[in-house]
Amino acid sequence: MMSDPVELVLADDVAHLTLNRPDAANTINLAVARRFRDHMRNLERQPPAAVVIAARGRAFCGGGDVREMSEAPDLPTYLDLLAETFHEGLLLLASLDALIFAAIGGAAAGGGLGLALNADVRIASPRAxxxxAYEAVGLTPDSGVxxxxxxxVGLGRAAEMSALSGxxxxxxxxxxxxVAEVVETDPAARAAELASSATGRSQAHMSATRxxxxxxxxxQYAAALDAERAALVAAAASTSAASLIRGFVHRQKEKQA
Structure with missing residues (x-):
């Protein structure tokens, strides 16, 4: 049986959402985007008091699955669908009347950075x-980045991270x-501890506060996600993006050989 690429466990009015592709750095492919969106649709119907987003393995989320991008017969069409699906999930997440925590134990790159930014509170390990990351494959930001x-972090630092691949x-x-806290212990455990403080009281103010x-x-956020999606599709149509994506995948394969 195939494992669930995004696990959801509800316990004591806290939704624990876990990215579960550790061998692929928890990168976002269509299966992940669809599963994330579907979980958000379910949570929208009956919001928990808090959500904890975490990941299995050493990486939090390496962004879009570049290998799946390289295999797509039509890259712009593929990325349009991927962004549309994942962005729907992010908008549903943003609309939840719940406290949202992200537990980041490793790299948060590209769309993974976006996922972390969509949390209200981020807890990290020293390895985070x-x-x-978009610039490495000739693409533009998505996932709300x-x-x-x-x-x-401010416009200057954000521009620097993008321009210099910082x-x-x-x-x-x-x-x-x-990041709110850097903890030597498991950041997911600390996020769950903080999330438990949200249970037992109404969070009806949270989406409006956010x-x-x-x-x-x-x-504006929904409009920004639409603009990101359009820019991403336009960038994907360039020959340079296709070449950079192929080169990235080739280098990854060489590292694993």
């Missing part, structure tokens, strides 16, 4: 690393406000 990253370590992320804090009072 944060990077935009272009909207949320400048709001969290990698932010856990300590720097904490100083920048990207929109206010993000400056999203008139649907």
């Amino acid at each position: 690393r944060f990077l935009t 272009s909207f949320l990253l400048p709001r969290v 990698v932010m370590d856990a300590a720097t992320a904490a100083r920048s406000g990207l 929109r206010l804090l993000r400056g999203d009072t008139d649907g």
